Amino acid sequence: MSVFERIQKAAKKRGYNLTQVAEKAGFKSRNAIYRYNQGVTPRDSSLRSIAEVLDVSFEYLKGITDDDTPKSITKEPDIEKAIDSSRMYQGRPIDESQKEVMKKLLKAYLDSQEK
Structure with a gap:
């Protein structure tokens, strides 16, 4: 599953659309997340913001694990x-x-x- 698909799945599970996730994550562009489906690689800092909004782990969004349980997001x-x-x-x-x-x-x- 791609980063985009993982974000999309987690957003749907929480009742958000991707525009809402982008807004809640503080992105300037409301359509920023859609670019991840077009080959743009998100920065880790962006994924951490998205993970916090969606209450999933950063590692899940990166595809490192299939466990979406949130981990400590800030160090x-x-x-x-x-x-x-x-x-x-x-x-x-x-x-x-x-x-x-x-x-x-x-x-x-x-x-x-x-x-």
Whole structure:
């Protein structure tokens, strides 16, 4: 099943048409999703937005799994929790300003991997 077909199936299951999904996902074009049926490959960030709207997993939309159960869509809370709970790195204490820098670096890295 293609990405387009998976989106279409999940939208139908939730009572949405593809135009509504595009609007709810914040796309500029109401017909953006229809382009996925014409050979346009969606960005991961777009699929994550669609997955959130349709309450399905990103992995399902990508075709990695047939399980449409939503997974953790954002990584930020996990990053923040991990960094906030850290008190030391390589035997040295970590202050709050260093934690903020670490969060920004990790978020920037993860965002770059989605493109």
